[in-house]
Amino acid sequence: MTAEYAIETAGIEKIYASRFRGRQIKAVSNLTLRVPIGVKYGLLGPNGAGKTTFVKMLLSAVHPTSGTARLFGRDSQMPEARRPVGYLPENHRFPTYLTGNGMLDFYAALSGVPSESRRRRVPELLELVGLKDWGDVRIRKYSKGMLQRLGLAQALIHRPKLLVLDEPTDGVDPVGRRDIRAILDRLTGKGVTVFINSHLLAEVETFCEYVAILHKGRLALEGKISSLLSERGYEVRAREVPDNVLAALRQAGAAVSSNGTGTHLRLANIEEANRAIDEIRASGGLIESLEKTTGTLEDVFMRVTASERAA
Numbered sequence: 001m002t003a004e005y006a007i008e009t010a011g012i013e014k015i016y017a018s019r020f021r022g023r024q025i026k027a028v029s030n031l032t033l034r035v036p037i038g039v040k041y042g043l044l045g046p047n048g049a050g051k052t053t054f055v056k057m058l059l060s061a062v063h064p065t066s067g068t069a070r071l072f073g074r075d076s077q078m079p080e081a082r083r084p085v086g087y088l089p090e091n092h093r094f095p096t097y098l099t100g101n102g103m104l105d106f107y108a109a110l111s112g113v114p115s116e117s118r119r120r121r122v123p124e125l126l127e128l129v130g131l132k133d134w135g136d137v138r139i140r141k142y143s144k145g146m147l148q149r150l151g152l153a154q155a156l157i158h159r160p161k162l163l164v165l166d167e168p169t170d171g172v173d174p175v176g177r178r179d180i181r182a183i184l185d186r187l188t189g190k191g192v193t194v195f196i197n198s199h200l201l202a203e204v205e206t207f208c209e210y211v212a213i214l215h216k217g218r219l220a221l222e223g224k225i226s227s228l229l230s231e232r233g234y235e236v237r238a239r240e241v242p243d244n245v246l247a248a249l250r251q252a253g254a255a256v257s258s259n260g261t262g263t264h265l266r267l268a269n270i271e272e273a274n275r276a277i278d279e280i281r282a283s284g285g286l287i288e289s290l291e292k293t294t295g296t297l298e299d300v301f302m303r304v305t306a307s308e309r310a311a
């Protein structure tokens with residue numbers, strides 16, 4: 001069986017039973033996502049959006065309330081399906097009395113790497129993440145950036161085909177981020193799929209080729225970053241626009257979406273935006289706002305989370 005996707009979820013969902021007055025928290029809602037093999041994919045969302053819950057479900061660390069997850073075509077609940085995955089958890093803590101060598105050797109042993117190969121693999125990994133001279137130093141002396149790089153080395157021990165990184169550059173300075181990006185680029189060059197959770201727009205914009213935006217547990221948008229960013233133009237928000245006017249605007253090339261509260265129109269340039277406004281006003285519709293969309297990920301993010309809020 002040749003799998004097409006490194007990750008494939010179908011309607012995956014998690015409801016936590018909160019201890020606070022027996023309330024329930026829907027952390028992830030009916031999420032269907034496909035991550036092609038060999039790409040760098042970013043799951044972006046504000047704090048509490050459900051990113052960590054999502055990856056924990058992929059790795060069976062959290063049991064989904066419903067839905068399924070597949071890794072390279074195999075049900076992620078099977079341990080063999082998770083074997084080709086390397087994972088860097090959010091806020092990881094390694095025993096600080098260990099040295100970098102000791103820690104990697106310990107995790108390599110846990111991953112079932114035989115001791116012969118460990119002797120070669122550990123220095124190789126330290127070199128890969130730029131910690132070659134730090135192997136004999138205790139982890140307590142490592143800076144945050146070094147800890148993240150060590151975490152990355154840990155995730156790479158068994159040469160995974162899929163790397164799942166939860167906030168990989170948390171607390172890392174710009175130079176450290178660039179170093180991590182270079183390491184990830186080298187890995188994707190070798191066919192490794194990289195899946196990153198992040199609440200940092202710029203990080204996803206520079207690291208990834210694909211993005212999914214999660215907002216309050218729901219998938220707000222998914223796509224290739226290059227095509228999302230080519231969406232420069234204008235956005236008009238309006239209300240009470242007659243259907244025949246919407247149809248005519250659509251015919252003239254506007255992208256139109258409507259929800260319970262109104263209509264959003266995306267137009268390629270200022271002339272088209274003004275023409276649309278004239279037609280809407282002439283038909284008795286109301287203009288709420290006109291905005292220039294600059295085609296940054298931040299712009300896309302604000303737009304989708306705003307329309308989700310309104311929905």
Ligand SMILES: Nc1ncnc2c1ncn2[C@@H]1O[C@H](COP(=O)(O)OP(=O)(O)OP(=O)(O)O)[C@@H](O)[C@H]1O
Nearest residue numbers: 016018025027046047048049050051052053054199
């Ligand atoms: N074990 C748990 N029990 C109850 N609620 C939880 C649990 N873990 C997470 N939650 C809740 O689920 C929601 C999603 O949390 P999650 O940690 O998945 O978000 P996140 O996108 O990773 O956020 P961050 O950017 O802060 O890491 C939040 O409302 C959180 O409080």
Ligand SMILES: [Mg+2]
Nearest residue numbers: 051052053090
């Ligand atoms: Mg998280």
